[in-house]
Amino acid sequence: MSTNPQSSLAQPVHYEEKNWCEEEYSGGCYTAYFPPGILTQYGKVIRKPVGRLYFAGTETATEWSGYMEGAVQAGERAAREIMCMMGRIPQNQIWQTEPESMEVPPLPFVTTFWERNLPSVGGFINFLGVASVLSFATTAGLLAYKKGLLTRS
Secondary structure (H helix, E strand, O other), rough: OHHHHHHHHHHOOOOOOOHHHOOOOOOOOOOOOOOOOOOHHHHHHOOEEEOEEEOOOOHHHHOOOOHHHHHEEEEEEHHHHHHHHHHOOOOOHHOOOOOOOOOOOOOOOOOOOOHOOOOOOHHHHHHHHHHHHHHHHHHHHHHHHHOOOOOOO
C-alpha cells in the first residue's frame, strides 16, 4: 500500500464522458442577473466560503459570468481554495488568469453610433419631460403673442 494518497488517482475505477453538444436539453441556462455595480461591490461575498462549504458556478466567475468558461474558471478557483485550505498550495496561487485562446481569439463588439450614444430609459423620460414643458411654453407664448396679450417692447 502506497503512503501517497494521490497514487491511487492514476488508476481510476470508472470513467464516463458526456458529449454535451448531443444533449437536447443543454442549450444554455439562465444565470443570475445583477444591476450595474452589484458584482463589483459584493462579488467577493458570493464566492466567500462558509466553513467548509465552497461556492463555484458561473455566477461566481470573475470573467465570462453566465458562460461555460465562467463555470470552469469558478470551479478551478474553488478547487484551488480547497487545496490552499488543505495546505497543498500557497494562497497566492488561488487566483490564476488563463491565457487568451490562440485558436479562438476574442473579438471586440462593434457598436453603432446610436448604441454608444442613446440615453438610458431614465434619461429619455427626462428628455421627453423637458421637451414637453418647453413645447408647451413655446406654444403658449406664441398664442399669447398672436392674441395680443404680449407686446414687443
